[in-house]
Amino acid sequence: MLTLAKIDHLHIRVSDMSKALDWYRRVLGLVPDARYKQLQDGPHGVLMLTNTNATVRLALSEEAAPQNAQAGAIAFGVSGQDFLEWLERLAVERVLGRDGQSIARDSVRDFGFFCAVPFDDPFGNAFEIVSYDHTWLSSKLKLGASQQTQVR
Template sequence: MLSLGKIDHIHIRVTDLAKAQGWYQRVLNLAPDTRYKHMQSGPHGVVMLMNSNGSVRLAISQEDKPVCEPGSVAFLVSGQDFLEWIDQLAGERVIDRAGQTVARDSVVDHQFFCSISFVDPFGNPFEIVSYDHTWLAGKLKLASKPA
């Protein structure tokens, strides 16, 4: 039976990215994780913050107006489990945020990790993430897609 490993990160939407980054660093002692620097640019840029041992990660992104909907919860799994989760989600006809059924071509290659995003029946967003990137890239024949 499939099992989720642990929570990888939680998305937090803010109206002022610089102010939020300063607050999270000052108050919660969360600093930017430089491995994710390439994900900061673009209209949906994300700054990944983490604690000193990497056990807590928040992905903060800026929105133009206040957002009341929750950010997504990302679960961490192994590469093999990642493939099995894709098949499980596809078999259950789970959809992504765009309303498309999750499939192996829904995987996003973030250069050193892979993710698959989906929503529950109420629109709450989730992700499954694996850092077994090299292995998954070979198995899925991934071509990098923008994050």
């Protein structure tokens, strides 16, 4: 049976490559992957960014005005402890949630079996940090049934 093994990389459109590189490095800890340096040249060049263990790759391409930026969101899965650390990192970096407000503990969306914190990059691309360590996070974040979001 033919199956997909993994997501290799995701393409992200940005309007300012140097600003994007700074933001993705500072906020998400992603750095240029030297193995893909040759992809940067040419009219359809991309800058491949990766995390330290090369399990996440984003291919940034520069466009004057990104199209369909809100068509979907890229969700990164993390442990419960890492979720709390990402929540703090996003708050310190003053990253904006989808509501236009700075990320804070009340930005966490409780879906009953997982938690998510949605946010946008400076170019309107949508992201989420997601953890399925719901029971543990519920106690740490003092989440209640009244805060649960319906999955659509």
